[in-house]
Amino acid sequence: MLVGGSWIYWGLKKKRLIKLKEKFFQLNGGLLLEQQLPSERRSARTTRIFTEDELKKATNNYDQRRVLGQGGCGTVYKGVLADDKIVAIKKAKIGDQSQIKQFINEVLVLSQINHRNVVKLLGCCLETEVPLLVYEFITNGTLFDHIHSINGRYASLSWELRLKIATETAGAIAYLHSSTSMPIIHRDIKTANILLDENCKTKVSDFGASRLVPLDQTQLTTLVQGTFGYLDPEYLHTSQLTEKSDVYSFGVVLAELLTSQKALSFQRSECDRNLATYFVSSMKEGHHILDERLVTEANAEQLKVVANLAKSCLRVRGEDRPTMKEVASELEGLIKPKGMHPWEKDDHDLSSEETEQFLKISGVQDNHGGIDNNTSTSQFDGLHFEIIKPDEDGR
Numbered sequence: 001m002l003v004g005g006s007w008i009y010w011g012l013k014k015k016r017l018i019k020l021k022e023k024f025f026q027l028n029g030g031l032l033l034e035q036q037l038p039s040e041r042r043s044a045r046t047t048r049i050f051t052e053d054e055l056k057k058a059t060n061n062y063d064q065r066r067v068l069g070q071g072g073c074g075t076v077y078k079g080v081l082a083d084d085k086i087v088a089i090k091k092a093k094i095g096d097q098s099q100i101k102q103f104i105n106e107v108l109v110l111s112q113i114n115h116r117n118v119v120k121l122l123g124c125c126l127e128t129e130v131p132l133l134v135y136e137f138i139t140n141g142t143l144f145d146h147i148h149s150i151n152g153r154y155a156s157l158s159w160e161l162r163l164k165i166a167t168e169t170a171g172a173i174a175y176l177h178s179s180t181s182m183p184i185i186h187r188d189i190k191t192a193n194i195l196l197d198e199n200c201k202t203k204v205s206d207f208g209a210s211r212l213v214p215l216d217q218t219q220l221t222t223l224v225q226g227t228f229g230y231l232d233p234e235y236l237h238t239s240q241l242t243e244k245s246d247v248y249s250f251g252v253v254l255a256e257l258l259t260s261q262k263a264l265s266f267q268r269s270e271c272d273r274n275l276a277t278y279f280v281s282s283m284k285e286g287h288h289i290l291d292e293r294l295v296t297e298a299n300a301e302q303l304k305v306v307a308n309l310a311k312s313c314l315r316v317r318g319e320d321r322p323t324m325k326e327v328a329s330e331l332e333g334l335i336k337p338k339g340m341h342p343w344e345k346d347d348h349d350l351s352s353e354e355t356e357q358f359l360k361i362s363g364v365q366d367n368h369g370g371i372d373n374n375t376s377t378s379q380f381d382g383l384h385f386e387i388i389k390p391d392e393d394g395r
């Protein structure tokens with residue numbers, strides 16, 4: 001009787017646990033994922049399904065000391081799997097359905113991508129109260145951390161490294177726009193989403209907001225989403241998302257690499273708060289804005305080309321901006337010099353003399369007054385937002 005009773009008790013308990021896991025799987029969008037993930041991807045098993053226990057053990061029960069960072073979507077923990085592999089585990093916020101949608105979106109998008117400069121998704125766990133995503137662990141922090149080195153944690157990035165990181169990032173975004181079966185718009189390109197490994201190899205991350213664009217569509221009407229300071233003003237006004245929105249955000253990343261200033265800083269005067277406008281107006285007026293260390297260290301010709309490139313990415317009209325393919329090949333050309341691109345000779349760009357003067361002024365004034373590197377954090381920096389427009393698509 002006793003054996004039989006406890007057998008029934010454990011059987012019922014196990015059944016209840018399985019039911020609960022199934023419930024969480026459904027709530028976490030598991031069915032949605034199964035429907036949307038192309039069948040060949042599912043059978044190829046590119047993304048592994050982790051168990052709740054495996055990830056609990058890997059993070060020492062989500063120990064606070066294992067927290068790598070906190071984003072709008074949830075918390076990222078460092079984890080060690082049973083085979084000693086180190087991973088990054090992203091845990092969504094409890095009870096936030098919109099974050100769960102973003103998680104599923106990230107799995108769908110990342111399962112289409114295989115690029116050396118895009119972070120790899122190793123798998124997910126959906127049987128828990130909140131979904132969990134498991135990525136390869138990228139050891140060396142974010143580009144944001146390096147540029148704005150808080151508490152002097154990182155040494156200043158050399159120009160050579162900045163150029164390499166910009167080139168790799170541009171190549172990865174160009175790949176997303178044109179080399180996958182369905183073009184992908186990242187929608188949240190920023191220095192905090194560019195991870196660096198021990199060799200400063202770039203890994204573009206955070207695909208929660210990204211969108212797959214059907215090949216017959218050149219633009220999408222969406223709920224405006226992104227990060228203040230990096231957001232394309234044209235997209236903000238029209239809600240029409242195109243690949244050129246990523247080009248604009250990448251222009252802000254270039255401006256950040258050139259100036260070592262934050263994309264949005266409340267330590268600058270009101271009209272200069274936004275780095276994109278501050279950068280473009282400084283270039284036009286020949287005001288110093290480049291990081292003084294770069295002016296002394298870098299090849300002036302390279303600085304000039306990258307500054308002009310940033311300026312063309314930051315053009316107000318999307319169609320006036322270069323494509324990411326053009327940007328990537330221009331940057332690659334700086335490492336392996338090639339011919340000029342037609343859009344580079346546009347009348348709107350600074351003339352050679354103007355740029356020369358801009359670089360000269362940057363160097364001269366820096367020697368006297370120095371520049372505000374804005375390395376301290378501001379609670380407004382990297383603010384995320386979403387604006388619901390009447391014709392939004394439900395995201």
Ligand SMILES: Nc1ncnc2c1ncn2[C@@H]1O[C@H](COP(=O)(O)OP(=O)(O)OP(=O)(O)O)[C@@H](O)[C@H]1O
Pocket residue numbers: 068069070071072073074075076088090119135136137138139141142188192193195205206384
């Ligand atoms: N694969 C990874 N390897 C190592 N660290 C990572 C990895 N992914 C994320 N991180 C760390 O976790 C932090 C938070 O990442 P996450 O992508 O959730 O947020 P975010 O991009 O900073 O913010 P948001 O999601 O609001 O845009 C990152 O800034 C980074 O420090």
